[in-house]
Amino acid sequence: MKDDSIKEAVRNLQVLIARETGSPLRREAETELTSIVQRACGDGSELEAEHTFVSCDVTILLADLRGFTSISATLPAGTVIEMLNRCLARMNEIIFQYHGVVDKFMGDSIMVLFGAPVEQPDDAERALTCAVEMQRAMVELNNQGRELGLPELFMGIGINTGSVMAGRFGSNFYSEYTVIGDEVNLASRIEAFSLRGQVLISDHTYDLCRDFVTVSDAMEVFVKGKTQPVKLRELYAIPSLGLEVPRKEVRRSHRMEVKLPCIFSLVQSKIVMPQMTEAIIRDIGYHGMLIVTELPLKVLDEVKLEFDLPLVDFKATDIYAKVVKLKQDGEHHLAGLEITSSNPDANMKIQLFVQLLVTAAA
16 A cells, blocks of 8 residues: 555545544644554554644633632642532533544533544534533533532633644654634634633624524724624524523622722612712723722612713713612622713723723633
């Protein structure tokens, strides 16, 4: 058998093994497989594994456990490892079921490929189905963990489809099969915007599966490395399979920790009171914020706020909000506010400000 025939046989076996095990062969196993094929064919020629790279369309799924670092700081190391292994093992089972390839585990994160090392016409559909099943499995894991007295775990998932370079990267000392490119980076940015229990997908992925899924309206976000906003959609369900994402996150956006000075006035009987009170915004999202104030407030109090957004060089004025939650912090009062009215320009700048903070933290 000629060298090129041996190479083709090895590649076909690699694809089969990757599909069945959820992981491509590492260099040592690849070299051993080549030797076995050579001996089986009675060919004594030596063939070394090559560093070949190909351009291909891949759907990339990135999943991350939300808040796992803070949870792990409060539990014994053995408990943390057991929780993480139990979760990742279940996710791996689901990924294997839908013929995804685990590219790598990164602490409490997983990167999964659909379309590498071999492309299939339904790669994107299988990736979305896999994501829904992963979120459904998180509910089962939390139900089991609750019986054991363990804290709940929540996962955010981002999915993107695009052209990447795939191959074995590294050296003779160490190499691994992976994909690189701008589309991989975008998948990572999308995952960073996902909330607990949420699945966010890119516009390209949606275009490939628009008749297969139920999604939200498009939302535009600014991500690092992109001059124009990127359109994302939240995946709700796959009607043909009777699958729904069991998301229970009540927040409609990220809440990012900040320390922004602000001033506010009480609104009584639709009249803005003249007295202005200083406060500090402790966290902020698209639709609300948490402020620290020395003035006692009551639930359902209405206020008018002003504050600067330094990252976007904007002063937000005429922001009206309602007190929806109160908490005491020593001598200070914490008030959770829900924005009830703001002008379109201020609304856009607040969202951009939050998105820049999310991107910086990713």
